[in-house]
Amino acid sequence: MGDNITERRRMTRNRMYRLIYNSKNGISKQQIAEDMGCSLPTVHQNIAELLEADLIRQGELQPSSGGRPATGYVTNDEIGIAVGISVSAKHIRFTAVDIKLKVLGTLKLAVDFASMSKTGKIIASELEKFIDDNSLDRRRLLGVGITIPAVIDKVNDIIMISPTLNVKNTNIRELVEKIPYPVYVDNDGTCAGAAEAFSGRRSDFAYLFMEYGIGGAIYMNGKKYAGLNNRSAEFGHICVHPGGLKCSCGKRGCLEAYCGALRFTKELGVSVDEFFKELENGDKDYEEIWNDVLSHLASGINIIRMIFDGPVILGGFVSEYIEPYLPKLREMAAEKNTFEKDGNYILLGKYYKNGGMMGSASHFIEKFIDEI
Ligand SMILES: [Zn+2]
Secondary structure, three states, rough: HHHHHHHHHHHHHHHHHHHHOOOOOOOHHHHHHHHHHHHHHHHHHHHHHHHOOEEEEEEEEOOOOOOEEEEEEEEHHOOOEEEEEEEEEOEEEEEEEEEOOOOEEEEEOOOOOOOOOHHHHHHHHHHHHHHHHHHOOHHEEEEEEEOOOEEEEEOEEEEEEEEOOOOOEEEEEEHOOOOOOOOOEEEEHHHHHHHHHOOOOOOOEEEEEEEEEEEEEEEOOOOOOOOOOOOOOHHHHEEOOOOOOOOOOOOOOOOOHHHHHHHHHHOOOOOOOHHHHHOOOHHHHHHHHHHHHHHHHHHHHHHHHHHHOOOOOEOHHHHHHOOHHHHHHHHHHHHHHHOOOOOOOEEEEHHHHHHHHHHHHHHHHHHHHHHH
């Protein structure tokens, strides 16, 4: 009985904290009481507890309709930090964020992936440097999230397969054992989808994650649909060209073989940045390849749309360059669509630049907020 009351009180405090967390410029006690349908004394007491725990602070005065302006409350965003790390075939990238996903520091290292244990060692030593270089407070570090382009067996902590990294049936331990903080490892596309869901903008969407390889995530009612084998939304291996280009998975004609960044970096021997610069400069060969990428991308997106009938959100580092070509991509997708005249359902994600890292960091932030 006593426990129930304590838990109920905690739930009220938690809801109040979330209300403050989600308010744009702070929220007054009066407004909280109205939104939550609870009494002002209850609000007073909980606000006092949240202030005492340094979880919230007094913010700006809130505009009021008559009477004197009231104090607004905001969250203390520096109370916790999380680091997201992305491992890809060519890079290891770091992003540190506060509990509102505000970026506190980034780092990009050019490292060709060799093995899990080598990458694990590099991550562990670079992480400490990264923390120092950005003056991050280790006591506030909630955890370190790592994203990898791989299908992961979370029950047994095994990387089942990663065509992009050329890894099979490897224990995750080698990657994380040297990191002295709480660690969370997940698929890169899944994490990027999680960041989009965490932003609270949408609860139903398909997330198409475009980096060297292609992955994704499907969210329904705000929850990820994982599939029976944790392989839902492996969009990279949808066949968009039967008998076509060979994919890293060994099959032919996969979306990844046509639209993964490895295609235009490997084929031309340039970086993604260089590719898009030359494309903008009007290089005809690059244009031909890019049109082929877009056309196959439109096919893949159309398939996702036909199955899912919801927004298709683009993310991953390739999507950083896609904005100028989005109208064309939408047009191409619309041409393939039986029911729709436009491709406006194709959108750029909120965190399209670093969604994977944001999502892996948000894992710890969500946990932190849940426990308030
Ligand atoms: Zn494939």
